[in-house]
Amino acid sequence: MFTGLSAFPLTPMNETGIDEVAFTRLLKRLTSAKVDSIGVLGSTGSYVYLSREERLRVTQLAVEYSEGIPIVIGISALRTREVRQLAEDAQKAGASGVLLAPVSYQQLTDIEVYSLYEMVSKSLSVPLCVYDNPTTTHFRFSDELHGKIASLQQVRSIKIPGVPNELDTAKERVKQLRTLLPRDVTIGVSGDPYGATGLNAGCDAWYSVLGGLYPDICLGITRAALAGLSESADNQSKRLEPLWQMFQKYGSLRVVATIAGMQGLTDTPNLPLPLQGLDEVARQELKNILSILKNEISLP
Template sequence: MFTGMSAFPLTPMNETGVDEVAFIRLLKRITSAKVNSIAVLGSTGSYVYLSREERFRITQLAVEHSEGIPIVIGISALRTRDVLYLADDAQKLGAHGVLLSPVSYQPLTDMEVYSLYDMVASSLSVPLCVYDNPTTTHFQFSDELHGKIAALQQVRSIKIPGVPKEIDAAKERVKQLRAYLPSDVTIGVSGDPYGAVGLNAGCDAWYSVLGGLYPEICMKIARAALAGQSELADNLSNRLAPLWQMFLKYGSLRVIATIAEMLGLTDTPNLPLPLQSLNGAARLELETMLPILDN
């Protein structure tokens, strides 16, 4: 389940609730493209902004509309108690795997993070992907800690925050981390600008934000890279360079949410306040670059 291209859809919402119709519309685009898995309620799915009840309902819809594609559910929360509830909900509803980041308010220690994964992993009957995203969690995993957590039962993948841009350095980074991991734990790259180079460098999976809205494009890149056609994968990714620049500047969530609004796939707005999609000059700039997303 934790190999190939995993699509991270938005959870379209406004201040009154989740837009279930739009969410199902996004799921259909994704399942039609026959992606390798769908990671619902990740950062792009604005998981931590939703109530337990809302997350329950979104999980239910995702499983119902999965068309046989594995569904991975983000179960992160500030409090271990809530993570355990969410893990339980996801499993009851038929999720195939879960994704867990060490979300924090008070900065966490290594021991606290290890204990969190230990408690959650030992409660699970489905596989878990460790979600390493220092931009949102402000927690820095060491490779040693990754290795310790990866040895826990049920842990089967690590979603890493990008790799070096240069292929040899990227290969070295993947090799370095892999040395700490059991052989059945995959490494998935995230940060879409690093998707192609990450796969070319030996990552097993690409956890993709763009894949949640443009799954066909991302499947092409992933298929090329995983078939050893690294130059083709690079070329396909490089075509999107202006978009990657926007991701790095404004955050991938705001950019993808804005495109979904522009395409009429969701209402405007579709993010939970205080988050806002792009406006003014940034929105106009993004609009001019939409043609690079036409196949």
């Protein structure tokens, strides 16, 4: 399941609640494109801003509209007790797998992070993806800790935070990590600017933000890379460089949320306060980029 393109859609919302119509609209784009899996309630899905009841509702909608595509549900929370509750909710709702980051207000130790995954994995009947996201969690996994956690029951993938830009260095990075993992544990790259390089370097999956909005484009990159057509994958990604620069400048969540609103896929605002979309100057910059890409690569 944790291979190919895993597309992570927004959870459109405002201060009155989740926009279920817009969310299902985004899901249908992903099922129509036949992505390999759908990642719901990750960072792009704004999981941390939602109550347990809201997260359950989003999970139920994702499973209902999945059309047979595996649904991976984010279960990250501050307390292990809450993580286990969210895992139970996800499993009962029919999730195919779960995604877990070591979220905390206090800085966590290696022992505490291992304990989190150990306790949660014991209660799971579906596979788990380890979400390594130091920018958000402020916790940095060592390769040795990844290897130890990957040996736990139900752990089947590691979502790493990008790879080096230079391909040979990226290959060495992936190779080094893989030597510490069981054979049935995949490595997935995140950070969309690194998607093509990560796949070309030997990652099994691309956990993609843009894939949650433009799945066909990201599937093209993924299919090329996994077929060994590394130059094609790299060229396709390079054509999206203006978007990657926007991601790095403003944050991928704000960029895709703004695009979704601009293209009428969601209402605006569509993020939980205090988060906001791009300001007018950045919106115009983004609008110009989308106009160019529409002509160059048939961007919808």
